[in-house]
Amino acid sequence: MKIPENTQMDADFWRDVERARRMTSQERVRIGHELFERSIYLMTQGLRMQNPNLTETELSAMRRERLQRIHQWESRSAQVGTDRQTGASVAQ
Structure with missing residues (x-):
């Protein structure tokens, strides 16, 4: 996949995306x-x-x-996304 690159940061990002796609699940877990x-x-x-x-x-x-604060913040952010999805489902 060839993606236009405007900056070196873009080029680095897409290079990393391509590298991640070629990794096995075990490699992704190890790197995480x-x-x-x-x-x-x-x-x-x-x-x-x-x-x-x-x-x-x-x-x-x-x-x-x-x-703990980071975890609470991330949990709250995830919950807001879930609430929005639930609200959309109920509205439909």
Whole structure:
């Protein structure tokens, strides 16, 4: 599939899409896990930079709190989408 590319970012994105399409399910799961681990690492480093005096226990608690907020936000977003779909079904 040849898609017009206006920027290098577009080219990189579509190259990654094509690469993902060729992956097996196991490879996608492995990469998803690696991305999650990397995001946790980056979140921890960001929290550490913002709060250099935190102990490891405090840092861990702050990370758990942030992950919980992200989870709540994502759950709420997913629920809104479901509610819209349900409303559309009822209206029809």
